Amino acid sequence: MKTFTPSEITHELRRLIGTRRVVAIIDEKVDRLHGTLFPFEKIVIEATEERKTLATAEEIVHQLLHLHADRDTLLLGIGGGITTDLCGFVAAIYKRGVPFGFIPTTLLAMVDAAIGGKNGVNVLNFKNMIGTIRQPEFVLTCPNLLRTLPPKEFRNGVAEMLKTFIISGQNFGESGSFFAENELDTIFCTEAKMAQLCHFITESRAVKERIVKEDEQEQGLRRLLNLGHTFAHALEHCAKISHGEAVSIGIVCAAKNGHCKDIDLIVNTLKQCNLPTEIPADIDKKMLLEAISQDKKIAEGRCNLIVIHAIGDVRIIPTAPGAILC
Ligand SMILES: NC(=O)c1ccc[n+]([C@@H]2O[C@H](COP(=O)([O-])OP(=O)(O)OC[C@H]3O[C@@H](n4cnc5c(N)ncnc54)[C@H](O)[C@@H]3O)[C@@H](O)[C@H]2O)c1
Ligand SMILES: [Zn+2]
Missing domain, CATH: 1.20.1090.10 (Dehydroquinate synthase-like - alpha domain)
Structure with missing residues (x-):
C-alpha cells in the first residue's frame, strides 16, 4: 500500500475515477479544513455518533436523488469512521449498490474503519446494528490530513x-x-x-x-x-x-x-x-x-x-x- 501527499492524491484520484461522475460524502469539519483538495459535488454531513443513523442515511439518499446520481456515480467518503461507515452503507443500498471509495482522515479510519468492507449505522443505543459487507474500490491514505486531527x-x-x-x-x-x-x-x-x-x-x-x-x-x-x-x-x-x-x-x-x-x-x-x-x-x-x-x-x-x-x-x-x- 502506498501513502500519498496532498498533491499526489489529486493525481491519483483522477487516475482512479477516470471520467466517472463523483459525489463526495464529506465530514463538515474535514470539508472546512481540507475541502479545497476535493473539488467534487458534495454532500456535507455532521459526523457524530448520534447522526450515524438510518435517518441520516435516508437524508443522504434524498440528496443523491436530488443530484440525479445514477448507478455509475462513484460515492467518495471523506472523513473519519463515521463518514466512511455512512458512505459505505449508503453506497451498498442506493439503487441496489453503486461504486464507492474512501479517503480516511483519522488515524483510526486509516487503519481500521475504512478497511475491511463492514459499514453500518447505529440503531437506538446499539452501535453498528444495521450494516453491510461490501468492499470499497479503493482506500487512499494521505497521512498529511492528520495534521489537523485533535x-x-x-x-x-x-x-x-x-x-x-x-x-x-x-x-x-x-x-x-x-x-x-x-x-x-x-x-x-x-x-x-x-x-x-x-x-x-x-x-x-x-x-x-x-x-x-x-x-x-x-x-x-x-x-x-x-x-x-x-x-x-x-x-x-x-x-x-x-x-x-x-x-x-x-x-x-x-x-x-x-x-x-x-x-x-x-x-x-x-x-x-x-x-x-x-x-x-x-x-x-x-x-x-x-x-x-x-x-x-x-x-x-x-x-x-x-x-x-x-x-x-x-x-x-x-x-x-x-x-x-x-
Ligand atoms: N466499519 C468498521 O469496520 C469500523 C471499524 C472501527 C470503527 N468504526 C466506526 O468508526 C467510527 C469512529 O471513527 P473515527 O474515530 O474516525 O471517528 P469520527 O469519524 O467521528 O472522527 C473523529 C472526529 O475527528 C474529526 N476529524 C476527522 N478527520 C479530521 C481531520 N483530518 N482533522 C481534524 N478533525 C478531523 C471528526 O469531525 C470527528 O469530530 C465509529 O462510529 C465506529 O463505529 C467502524
Ligand atoms: Zn475499535
Missing part, C-alpha cells in the same frame, strides 16, 4: 493500531516507542518521522487486510480484530470514556484473562502512549461484568472472550461470565 482522536487510532500489532506479533514495541516519544505535531516536523508514521499505518492496515481476505464474513479469524472490544464496549456503556481509551483498558483485561507473559510490556507501552490501563475507580465492576455478559458475543451462556497469551498469540476462549477477570 490529539485525543489521534490516540484513539494509536490504541487500535497497537491492538492490531498485538494480534500480528509485529511492530508492537517499535510503534509503541515511536508514539510514546513523538506527539502528533512533532511527527509532521521531520520527513523521517513522517516516513515512520506512514510505515506503521501501512503495516497496520496490511494486517487487517490480510485477516479480512481470509475471513471476510467474520466466521473465525476476523473475530480476533475485536481484541479488547468486549471490555471496551462495556466500559463505554458504563463511563464517559473515548473508544481508544476503552480499547486500551480492554487490551489489558484481555491480557489478564490470557495470563499473558508480555503483560508488563503491554501495560508500559500503553501508559507511555498516554493511554489508560486501569478501569476507572468509580466504575462498579459488577455493573461492568453485567454489561460484558450482555455483549453480543455471548453464546450458550459463555462469552467468546478474546485473550492474549503473548504478543502474537491471541486466542478466542469461551468463558463463563463468572470466570472473567477485570
